[in-house]
Amino acid sequence: MAAEKAEMDVLKKECDGLRTQIEAARKGVNDGNMATAAGSATDVGRVQLKLRKSLKGHLAKIYSMHWASDSRSMVSASQDGKLLVWDSHTGNKLVAVPLKSAWVMSVAFAPSGNLVASGGLDNMCTVYNIKAASPKTLRELDAHTGYLSCARFLSDSEILTASGDTTCCLWDLETGKQKIVFTNHIGDCMSLALSPDENTFVSGACDSLAKLWDLREGTCKQTFSGHTSDINAIQFFPNGKAFVTGSDDCACKMYDLRSDQEVITYQDASLNAGVTSLTLSNSGRLIFAGYDDFNCHIWDSLKGEKVGVLSGHDNRVSCTGVPADGMGVCTGSWDSFLKLWN
Amino acid sequence: MPFINIEDLTDKDKALMEVNQLKTEIKLERWLTSKCCEEIKAYIQAAEEEDVLFKGIAEDKNPFKEKGGCVIS
Numbered sequence: 001m002a003a004e005k006a007e008m009d010v011l012k013k014e015c016d017g018l019r020t021q022i023e024a025a026r027k028g029v030n031d032g033n034m035a036t037a038a039g040s041a042t043d044v045g046r047v048q049l050k051l052r053k054s055l056k057g058h059l060a061k062i063y064s065m066h067w068a069s070d071s072r073s074m075v076s077a078s079q080d081g082k083l084l085v086w087d088s089h090t091g092n093k094l095v096a097v098p099l100k101s102a103w104v105m106s107v108a109f110a111p112s113g114n115l116v117a118s119g120g121l122d123n124m125c126t127v128y129n130i131k132a133a134s135p136k137t138l139r140e141l142d143a144h145t146g147y148l149s150c151a152r153f154l155s156d157s158e159i160l161t162a163s164g165d166t167t168c169c170l171w172d173l174e175t176g177k178q179k180i181v182f183t184n185h186i187g188d189c190m191s192l193a194l195s196p197d198e199n200t201f202v203s204g205a206c207d208s209l210a211k212l213w214d215l216r217e218g219t220c221k222q223t224f225s226g227h228t229s230d231i232n233a234i235q236f237f238p239n240g241k242a243f244v245t246g247s248d249d250c251a252c253k254m255y256d257l258r259s260d261q262e263v264i265t266y267q268d269a270s271l272n273a274g275v276t277s278l279t280l281s282n283s284g285r286l287i288f289a290g291y292d293d294f295n296c297h298i299w300d301s302l303k304g305e306k307v308g309v310l311s312g313h314d315n316r317v318s319c320t321g322v323p324a325d326g327m328g329v330c331t332g333s334w335d336s337f338l339k340l341w342n
Numbered sequence: 343m344p345f346i347n348i349e350d351l352t353d354k355d356k357a358l359m360e361v362n363q364l365k366t367e368i369k370l371e372r373w374l375t376s377k378c379c380e381e382i383k384a385y386i387q388a389a390e391e392e393d394v395l396f397k398g399i400a401e402d403k404n405p406f407k408e409k410g411g412c413v414i415s
Contacts, residue, residue, distance in 0.1 A: 004354070011357040018364035029372045037379035041387065049395065052406035072405075089405050184363055186356060220363055222370065239385045241378070256382070258373040263382075283389035284382070285396050302383055327394050328406050340406045342399060 026261045034254065034264035038302035047286065047298050047308035049341040052328065053091050054312075057084050060102075061334040063120070064319050068109040071323035074330060075116050076338055077107035083118055085130060088323075088330070088340060097128050097135040110153040117159055119148030125161050127173060139176045144169065149190045154198060160215075162189035168203050170215065180218040184211060190232050196240040204231030204245050210255060224255045226262045233278040233289075237301075244301070246275030246289050254301065266299045268306055277319045282326030290317030296331045310341050 060080035067074045073094065075085045081102035085095040103121035110116065115138065119125040125141040125148050146165030153159050154170075158179070162168045168182040168189055187207030194201045200221070204210045208229055212222040224245075233246035242256045242263070252266040252275055266287065273293035280287055280301070287299040288310070296317045298308035315334035322329050328342035351359070390396055401407060 008354060008357060011354070011361055014361050015357065015364060018361070018368055022364065022368055025368070025370075025372055030375045032374075032376035032379065034379045034382070037376065037383050041383060044396070047396075052404070052408065184359065219366070222367060223363065237382065237385075238389070239382070242382055254382075256375065256378040259375040259378045260370055260372045261375065263375055263379055281393050281395040283386050283393035283396055285386045285390055285393060302386060322395070326392075327399070327404075329395060342395060342404065342406055 026259070029259050030261065034302060035304065038304075041302050043303070044285065044300045044305075044307045049298075049308065049310060049329070051310075051312055051339055051341055053088070053340040055086055055091055055338040055340070056336075057086075057093055058082065058336045058338075060336060061315070062318060062332040062336060062338065063105050064107045064118075065321055065330060065332040065338060066107055066109045067321050067323040067330070068113050069111045069324055070113060071325035071327065073109070073113065074321070074323070074338075075107050075109050076319075076332055077104040077118050078336065079104060080336075083107055083116060083128070085116070086338070088328075095130045095135060097130065100126070106148055106150045108151045108153055108159070110156055112156050115153065115156055117151045117153065119151060119161070121147050123147060123163070123165075125151050125159065125171070127159065139173055141171050141176060143178050146188065149188065150192050152192060152194050152201075154194070154215075160192060160194065160201060162192040162203055164188040166205065166207075168192055168201070168213070170218075180215075182213050182218060182220070184220040184223075185209065187230070190230060191234045193234045193236050193243060195236055196238065202234050202236065202243050204234040204247075206230040208247070208249075210234060210243070210245050212257060222257065222260055224260075224262065226253055226255075226265075227251065229274075232274065232276050235278055235280055237280065238282065238284045244278060244280065244287055246278040248274040250274055250291075252278060252287060252289050252299065264301075264304050266301075266304055266306075271297065271306075276317060279320045279322045279329065281322060281329075288320050288322070288329050288331075290320045290331060292316050294333070294335075296320055296329075310339070312339055313337065 058078035083097035101122035105120035144163040229248035277290035296310040313333035
């Protein structure tokens with residue numbers, strides 16, 4: 001017993017020493033943060049987007065939404081036990097997928113537009129073919145030992161998942177088997193985002209850390225700290241060299257990959273609600289962050305100022321997304337509505 | 343690849359995992375933050391003109407506008 005404790009003390013001391021060295025290395029390259037660089041950029045002014053459509057159809061809380069690559073279709077998931085595929089231009093529902101388990105937490109559209117995936121408290125990721133005459137279950141990916149919090153397709157044959165069992169996983173959809181398991185977080189994984197070149201991805205977890213992973217090697221390359229509570233949302237900055245996180249600590253942060261640290265925090269004393277979701281406008285200048293306070297607040301990513309708000313939901317904003325063509329932003333809420341703004 | 347269940351890992355396993363991870367991360371070559379932030383700003387400024395959510399969009403080009411003249415604002 002004493003020997004075990006001694007071993008743990010040695011390891012802990014080694015960890016502390018290494019962490020101190022890494023912090024020193026980060027400090028050594030910290031010659032200025034985003035505020036310094038942003039000084040000369042023009043002000044955004046007040047961003048006032050209009051509500052263009054309110055999509056009514058779900059009968060319970062919406063937990064997740066994802067745009068299709070055509071920037072027109074989108075899929076939403078609700079704990080009413082359905083996935084709905086919408087035509088965002090007309091507001092029409094195109095497909096309804098009944099779920100075996102109503103406790104859905106995440107939904108994803110494949111780049112091809114042929115498949116959607118969802119999962120949640122059933123610990124599974126189910127993939128559906130929505131181009132068939134009626135939605136057909138293609139695969140049930142069953143190996144996580146915790147809830148499915150996020151899923152993203154790489155193609156019609158590969159999908160990446162994040163789970164409450166603290167791991168992320170790359171699956172082969174032809175075989176339905178796990179290809180790579182990404183283990184390193186010590187808290188539930190809540191969110192993941194693929195880099196634009198799809199060689200890496202980032203994950204955010206309840207251990208308040210974000211991690212960068214090599215998709216093919218299966219290794220964790222970098223770890224980013226700073227948040228003081230669960231990271232619920234994570235998105236890559238469009239050039240793939242930075243990413244933005246949103247947390248229960250009520251802040252969003254931008255982390256830069258090459259300097260290996262946080263470069264700006266988006267936080268306001270008047271905002272005392274956790275961040276549930278986030279998305280970026282196409283240039284990366286605007287961050288749309290959904291909060292528990294029923295609003296989606298808009299941040300100037302360079303200057304760190306709150307520049308607008310999307311108000312209109314009657315409950316928590318649980319998901320947000322900007323389509324590939326950047327033409328608008330969609331918010332989804334526990335009030336069962338999806339709203340489109342631009 | 344073997345599936346590792348976090349519940350099966352002992353405290354010592356977790357500590358070892360952390361030490362090994364830190365040993366990998368310490369080797370990273372880090373860039374100056376000023377340079378990185380400048381690059382991010384440059385990217386944004388080059389892309390801003392085309393960013394509809396930043397610049398706005400003409401009503402007749404707006405794919406989401408309500409047909410039939412009723413716009414909720």
